[in-house]
Amino acid sequence: MKSNILKQTLYDMKRQPVTAAVTLIGTALAIFLMMTVMMINDVKTMPLTPESNRDRILYGMNMHTVSTEDGNNSNSSSRLSVKSATELYGDLEGISVWSIYCDDNNNIDVQATGKTPAVLFSRMTDDKFWQVFDHKFVAGRPYDKATIDAGDNVVVLSEGAVREVLECTPEEAIGQTVKVGQKPKTVIGVVKDNTPLASHAFGEVFMPIPKDNNMSWDDDYFGSVSVAMLMEDGATYDQIKKQVKARYAELENNMKATNRKPVYHEQPYDQLAASNAMGSNTTPDTESEKKKTLMLILILLLVPAINMSALTQSRLKHRTAEIGVKRAYGATKGRIVLELLAENFVVTLAGGIAGLLLSMIGAWLLSDTFFAGMGDPSNRVDINLPINAILNWKIFFWAVASCFVLNLLSAGIPAWRASRVHPVEALRK
Amino acid sequence: MNIIELNSVGKVYRTNTVETLALENVNIQIAKGEFVSIMGPSGCGKSTLLNVMGLLDRPSSGTVEIDGKPTANLSDKALSALRNAKLGFVFQSFHLIPSLSVTDNVELPLMYRQGTSDKERKARVREVIERVGLSHRMGHMPTQLSGGQCQRVAIARAIVGNPEIIFADEPTGNLDSHMSAEIMDLLKKLNKEDGRTIVMVTHNELQGKETDRIIRMFDGHCLS
Numbered sequence: 150m151k152s153n154i155l156k157q158t159l160y161d162m163k164r165q166p167v168t169a170a171v172t173l174i175g176t177a178l179a180i181f182l183m184m185t186v187m188m189i190n191d192v193k194t195m196p197l198t199p200e201s202n203r204d205r206i207l208y209g210m211n212m213h214t215v216s217t218e219d220g221n222n223s224n225s226s227s228r229l230s231v232k233s234a235t236e237l238y239g240d241l242e243g244i245s246v247w248s249i250y251c252d253d254n255n256n257i258d259v260q261a262t263g264k265t266p267a268v269l270f271s272r273m274t275d276d277k278f279w280q281v282f283d284h285k286f287v288a289g290r291p292y293d294k295a296t297i298d299a300g301d302n303v304v305v306l307s308e309g310a311v312r313e314v315l316e317c318t319p320e321e322a323i324g325q326t327v328k329v330g331q332k333p334k335t336v337i338g339v340v341k342d343n344t345p346l347a348s349h350a351f352g353e354v355f356m357p358i359p360k361d362n363n364m365s366w367d368d369d370y371f372g373s374v375s376v377a378m379l380m381e382d383g384a385t386y387d388q389i390k391k392q393v394k395a396r397y398a399e400l401e402n403n404m405k406a407t408n409r410k411p412v413y414h415e416q417p418y419d420q421l422a423a424s425n426a427m428g429s430n431t432t433p434d435t436e437s438e439k440k441k442t443l444m445l446i447l448i449l450l451l452v453p454a455i456n457m458s459a460l461t462q463s464r465l466k467h468r469t470a471e472i473g474v475k476r477a478y479g480a481t482k483g484r485i486v487l488e489l490l491a492e493n494f495v496v497t498l499a500g501g502i503a504g505l506l507l508s509m510i511g512a513w514l515l516s517d518t519f520f521a522g523m524g525d526p527s528n529r530v531d532i533n534l535p536i537n538a539i540l541n542w543k544i545f546f547w548a549v550a551s552c553f554v555l556n557l558l559s560a561g562i563p564a565w566r567a568s569r570v571h572p573v574e575a576l577r578k
Numbered sequence: 579m580n581i582i583e584l585n586s587v588g589k590v591y592r593t594n595t596v597e598t599l600a601l602e603n604v605n606i607q608i609a610k611g612e613f614v615s616i617m618g619p620s621g622c623g624k625s626t627l628l629n630v631m632g633l634l635d636r637p638s639s640g641t642v643e644i645d646g647k648p649t650a651n652l653s654d655k656a657l658s659a660l661r662n663a664k665l666g667f668v669f670q671s672f673h674l675i676p677s678l679s680v681t682d683n684v685e686l687p688l689m690y691r692q693g694t695s696d697k698e699r700k701a702r703v704r705e706v707i708e709r710v711g712l713s714h715r716m717g718h719m720p721t722q723l724s725g726g727q728c729q730r731v732a733i734a735r736a737i738v739g740n741p742e743i744i745f746a747d748e749p750t751g752n753l754d755s756h757m758s759a760e761i762m763d764l765l766k767k768l769n770k771e772d773g774r775t776i777v778m779v780t781h782n783e784l785q786g787k788e789t790d791r792i793i794r795m796f797d798g799h800c801l802s
């Protein structure tokens with residue numbers, strides 16, 4: 150049977166090459182668009198080095214307070230200070246390691262003596278940052294607690310930064326001095342170029358948050374840092390959330406004297422919620438984001454499916470007599486539908502594979518356009534797309550599944566109608 | 579025992595404007611192993627009768643029994659299975675599937691049957707193709723065959739599932755006299771040697787005389 154399906158499909162395509170070509174191209178285009186949406190959506194949550202632990206990472210990102218006085222609508226929100234970060238997220242049960250770091254990248258001038266300065270993305274972090282995120286060191290080492298406590302002026306650069314600023318190899322860079330925002334610092338480590346799609350960990354210049362610096366602009370709870378933490382095996386998101394909620398209650402109590410209270414926005418966020426976090430004073434709405442994507446995907450499949458449905462219909466017209474013969478020889482209506490769907494699936498799959506390849510090649514070659522603005526709004530840095538972002542089983546599975554759905558949508562009704570034709574009528578042809 | 583029995587069968591075709599009485603009070607018994615021909619002027623209802631007997635169409639009134647079993651209450655699925663197991667069809671315009679080779683065309687009825695292995699099927703297909711004298715054309719496509727050869731392939735397809743009854747609607751209608759004679763010889767052989775019941779519609783008096791019995795029709799009625 151399988152070989153018959155293939156033979157009949159090929160024969161049908163040869164007999165109506167234009168229809169076949171339109172169907173193939175239409176399918177390829179639909180799957181191409183669909184997979185592009187999928188890939189762009191996927192990189193927000195899939196593990197990407199140096200955020201390899203996205204499935205067990207949680208973020209405490211923001212602080213939001215409102216006044217408790219009557220008639221006072223004052224609203225404050227921003228990143229955390231080291232103090233509030235520690236009070237809300239420090240040493241939670243079920244967390245193996247947590248890091249305080251600046252979640253926002255800052256542009257900073259970096260210059261080596263006698264060379265032209267470059268504007269690079271910098272990030273201030275604690276020493277745990279290197280445990281939560283898995284940056285790959287190609288030379289030197291990360292800064293540790295002792296280095297930070299000693300107040301050493303050190304910096305970790307990316308390979309690209311080394312190339313641009315020092316114009317030397319990573320090994321040669323170690324021990325050299327660069328001016329970072331006018332302050333001389335010693336290069337102690339060089340990490341591999343990383344992708345801005347890993348927006349929490351990405352950076353070109355990494356510097357320690359100085360010891361005893363609250364990183365605060367109100368000398369209290371508001372500041373410029375966030376918290377990233379890794380859940381232990383067996384710990385649940387809910388269990389962590391519950392503890393943070395309790396800490397919020399505590400904080401509310403502590404803040405009474407200031408006539409303000411914190412607003413709890415379901416923090417910490419998991420990767421999905423963090424990728425949907427819009428501002429520091431709102432709760433991310435992952436559900437409506439999911440729905441939007443689903444709608445988009447459905448439209449991307451439905452529109453070409455409706456068009457191809459008409460093509461399938463006209464293709465099947467030529468085959469009425471054949472369907473009559475099959476019915477006479479004992480094929481049930483259901484069997485006819487299955488055969489026609491299977492035949493059409495061959496075409497859809499061929500077009501789908503072409504579309505998938507196209508989207509993979511497109512994403513790879515044009516990654517800077519594909520993922521424009523994600524993680525790097527200025528589009529200055531290279532996306533450095535990790536290969537697993539486009540080459541993974543999930544993408545492959547969804548491509549095949551989309552072909553399956555597209556097939557049902559574009560051939561389902563025509564096949565069903567063809568199977569209902571009365572065999573006597575069909576054989577009169 | 580009669581292998582086919584029609585009792586007061588009527589068939590009415592209704593369109594928006596007209597009602598055609600294609601069959602009226604038809605009573606027919608056909609015994610197992612009989613070779614029967616149906617003759618009559620064009621439009622008298624021969625094909626309609628054959629389709630009703632072949633379970634491709636349901637009568638508007640009356641009953642059709644195959645092998646002593648009433649068929650009126652059978653579902654579409656059950657009718658399909660019954661056709662597959664017991665009936666074979668030969669059409670005036672051959673109706674070979676153009677995308678499939680001779681072998682694949684002949685194999686078709688076995689595809690809709692459970693429990694035959696690939697090997698059994700292939701052996702059976704080879705056997706019936708030999709039977710109709712086309713062993714040297716197994717891999718050919720229908721377009722590469724003459725009309726007579728096409729009809730022989732269709733006959734091979736009709737017997738591959740070892741059916742008890744073969745329905746043939748003007749099987750030689752599109753063939754010249756030489757090829758027609760070949761096809762008639764083949765059908766007679768299948769009737770005599772294999773004991774298959776054959777019901778054939780024909781316009782050819784000579785062919786009719788070669789069969790066991792002629793059922794003559796006129797305007798939806800059976801005359802004899």
Ligand SMILES: Nc1ncnc2c1ncn2[C@@H]1O[C@H](COP(=O)(O)OP(=O)(O)OP(=O)(O)O)[C@@H](O)[C@H]1O
Nearest residue numbers: 591592598599600619620621622623624625626627
């Ligand atoms: N689907 C249909 N709708 C309406 N009328 C039909 C239909 N099929 C057949 N008829 C009518 O029923 C009558 C019998 O048709 P049928 O095809 O059985 O004739 P026939 O004896 O086989 O003729 P021929 O020798 O030309 O093949 C004819 O008057 C025909 O016009």
Ligand SMILES: [Mg+2]
Nearest residue numbers: 624625626747
């Ligand atoms: Mg007829």
